[in-house]
Amino acid sequence: ETGVTQSPTHLIKTRGQQVTLRCSSQSGHNTVSWYQQALGQGPQFIFQYYREEENGRGNFPPRFSGLQFPNYSSELNVNALELDDSALYLCASSFRQEGYGYTFGSGTRLTVV
Amino acid sequence: AQRVTQPEKLLSVFKGAPVELKCNYSYSGSPELFWYVQYSRQRLQLLLRHISRESIKGFTADLNKGETSFHLKKPFAQEEDSAMYYCALKSRGYQKVTFGTGTKLQVIP
Numbered sequence: 001e002t003g004v005t006q007s008p009t010h011l012i013k014t015r016g017q018q019v020t021l022r023c024s025s026q027s028g029h030n031t032v033s034w035y036q037q038a039l040g041q042g043p044q045f046i047f048q049y050y051r052e053e054e055n056g057r058g059n060f061p062p063r064f065s066g067l068q069f070p071n072y073s074s075e076l077n078v079n080a081l082e083l084d085d086s087a088l089y090l091c092a093s094s095f096r097q098e099g100y101g102y103t104f105g106s107g108t109r110l111t112v113v
Numbered sequence: 114a115q116r117v118t119q120p121e122k123l124l125s126v127f128k129g130a131p132v133e134l135k136c137n138y139s140y141s142g143s144p145e146l147f148w149y150v151q152y153s154r155q156r157l158q159l160l161l162r163h164i165s166r167e168s169i170k171g172f173t174a175d176l177n178k179g180e181t182s183f184h185l186k187k188p189f190a191q192e193e194d195s196a197m198y199y200c201a202l203k204s205r206g207y208q209k210v211t212f213g214t215g216t217k218l219q220v221i222p
Contacts, residue, residue, distance in 0.1 A: 033208070042117075042199055042212035043157070056208040090157065101147050101159035102210065 002027050004105035006091050012111045013081050019110060021076040023091030026103045031055070032074040033102065034066060035090040043090055049074055050096055078110075086112045115140040117202050119213035126190045127221050134185040134216050136174075136200030144202045146176055146183040147210070151197040160185075160198070170194070190220045 005024045013019050025032050031050045035043035045058035049068035063079040072093070078085055088109050092102035116139040126132055138144060146163040161169045163176040163183060174185045183200060200213040 031208070033210070035212075040214075042214045045209045045211065048208045050208070058209060096208075101149075101162050103159070104149075104157040106156045 004091055004093050004103050006089075006105035006108050008108060009106070010109045010111075012113060015081055015083060015112055017081050018077065018079045019081060021078075021089055021091075021108045021110070023074045023076070023093075023105055025072045025074070025091075025093030029093035029095060029103065030072055031094045031096045032068055032072065033092045033094070034074070034076045035092065036060075037088040037090055037107070039087075046076065081112045083112050086110060115144070115202055115204060115209075115211045117200050117211050117213035119198075119200055119216050121216045122214070123217045123219065125219045125221060128192055129189050132185075132187040132190045132194065132218065132220075134198050134200075134218065136183045136185065136213060138181050138183065138200075138202045140181075140202060140204060143205050145205060146174070147201040147203070148172070148174055148183075148185050149199040149201055149212070151199070153196070157199070190218075192220050192222055194218060195220045 007022045033048040034046040037043045046060050047057040048055045052068045065077045068074045088107045090107045091105040094102050118137045148160040150160045151157045172187045176183050197215050197217050199215045201210050203210045
């Protein structure tokens, strides 16, 4: 059984650029959620993907978008990067069924300069 | 709107002392509550969920709907319990999970 893997681990981008972060879900999990964690804060829900469709979205602008692939892996895309986008981005996979918790990846540290 | 409040940023206890990490939530429906833990240099991981009413590593948490709380407790703290603890809430039927800001537990030898 494999866990959740994210790539890259660290990334530095310039304001205005675009970035793509990748996530492979744990074997057997069918749902992927993305979170943004700023320093000293808890994870903030960006959105969730199930069956290749967005299935719930937090308070993030449209320049945050995503994809889920048939193998349940996922991408998070952020356009027109802003300095405040600097954060740890966490991917979490789960079963869709009620009551199950998340399995988290180790995250991608994004720095926007 | 759903909200999770963890009032303590840092909780320091001596080894062998009881531990209680507080979590209060705001949600009008029927929530699912979780505790997640992050040990130093490790990823965030699920500790326990209220629906299973289990005890993990000696920790328990009881959902109190009247007080809208889900405090995490352990009778005797151990040094390896030192970590960051996050309380989280999910509404039934909706996939968003809301996390608190976390409490750092420091167990003093």
